[in-house]
Amino acid sequence: MYEGVRSPAVHMPKTLSDLYFAANRFPKAIFWAGGTHIMSRPHYYPDKESPDIIYLEGIPELRRISRTEKYLEIGSMVTFDMLLRVGKQVLSPLLQKSLENTATRIIRRQITFGGSLATPGVRYALPGTLTALQGEVEIKSNLGPRTETQWLEVERLYDKQGQLLLKGNELITRIRISFERETFSSYRVGGSPMKRPEECVFLSMSCTYSQAVVNNFKMAITFPTSLFLVPFEVGMMMNGAVLPLTSQHIERAVESITDEIVNNAAAGVHPIQLERASRFVEASLHELNAQSLSSR
CATH class of the missing domain: 3.30.390.50 (CO dehydrogenase flavoprotein, C-terminal domain)
Structure with a gap:
């Protein structure tokens, strides 16, 4: 039944340096965050051409939630459930409602911020909510010794049809939202x-x-x-x-x-x-x- 099926190689970097190495050595590999969208697609696996995977779970920098004087900063591998547990005192009411109304709690434990923003071909609630809150994303490109970093408004990640504008060598690493609350x-x-x-x-x-x-x-x-x-x-x-x-x-x-x-x-x-x-x-x-x- 599975003759000719190719099992993908899974690379599991533990640091951003490991990630840069893996991304350059395996340029056709896909970045795997929570996997909730990928695994919901029909016929994803088994498949004769399953791409290699770079699994981002093990990189601590991508799982951090931190606060500065002006911003709440969210690592791209932070799950919806992790942020909801931070509490109402920190979260915007709009963001909290958007997260709570996404899927079930079991799935919210898997859905990550970076994965939800960078899913190709489909847009769910989070990009619109972060746009309404004037959120920004940190993008790292040309992963390696000459890595470039820039902050972009969330809305600039997509065209008007919702197509993702990120390039193959670009990765969302952080999201930040102002602490100024909407009325x-x-x-x-x-x-x-x-x-x-x-x-x-x-x-x-x-x-x-x-x-x-x-x-x-x-x-x-x-x-x-x-x-x-x-x-x-x-x-x-x-x-x-x-x-x-x-x-x-x-x-x-x-x-x-x-x-x-x-x-x-x-x-x-x-x-x-x-x-x-x-x-x-x-x-x-x-x-x-x-x-x-x-x-x-």
Whole structure:
């Protein structure tokens, strides 16, 4: 039954130096984080051409959670469950809700931040949530003696269709999020990203407001296989807006986002996704209105 099947060689570096050596010696090997997405794919294994694996679990630097004066820094091999155990005092409410609503606790013990961000071909909730929180990622490239390091905004990891823009020689090593808390946030998901990804929608939104004026507005809308949208025009429309928003203001925002979705989604938009996205935007903005009025 398994004649001709190739078992992948597994390389298990214990330090970043070991990782650089393995990455250069085996350039076609794949980086393996939690494996939750890879192992869920049909026909991944056994296979005649299973690629070699560089397993990242054993590198302590990638499993650290640390705090600076301004940022929470998360190693790329930190799992969702590990971060949730840090506690509500440290986590943004939006991030906590996003993590808690991802899969089951057993799977959250395996899903890593780096793996969730760098999964090829599909986007789940985390990239949008980190984008709404204006998170950044540390990217190391050209692994070896001349390793280059840079920090990028999370949204710059993807194009508007959600395709990963990381190169083969680039690795996410850390994620950082500001400790400045949002005044308002909204997280919404419709549909199952695993069973019916073509119908699923994620929305993450955050902003601050002071004296009824909106600032630092950021929204991300994700269709798992066809869209990663950070609506620029709506961001311009919302920053500086006075609360409560008028019904006309909300309608213009919904119309603008609907147009952007139609113009940017890959391979056409499923009607259910378009309907869910527009309803999510409308509901989130009404929720922002309600919170601003109740806090006066």
